[in-house]
Amino acid sequence: MRQKHQDSSFPFPSVVYLKHTNLGDILKVILFAAESPLGLVPMLYHVKYNNKDVIFTVSGALGIIVRYQELDKEPTKKWIELKRLTGEYSFVDKIGNDTKSLYIPVLELEKSSFNFPL
Secondary structure (H helix, E strand, C coil): CCCCCCCCCCCCCCEEEEECCCHHHHHHHHHHHHHCCCCCCCCEEEEEECCEEEEEEEECCCCEEEEEEEECCCCCCCEEEEECCCCCEEEECCCCCCCCEEEEEEEECCCCCCCCCC
């Protein structure tokens, strides 16, 4: 993915980084997107970046928006169970059967071309 747009008349930067204070806020954005009429759910990625564990989403139509958060440690479970009614979440091993929860995969990346401003 390109990080700089060549046309200086383009009104938006091609990559915007939004560092959240906690993972719960990123998950609220995912929940909001899932409940929207389009029902698009951004993917959640994990990557080691400069020896730090970073979890992030990528979205955007006119530019790329990267929402990210540094984690205290590498996630050992590969799904997040997000309660739709309360916003509470937990890392889980697999998709469960709670119909009031959204199950979000945590996709592992070997590397990324993003330059997170940590």
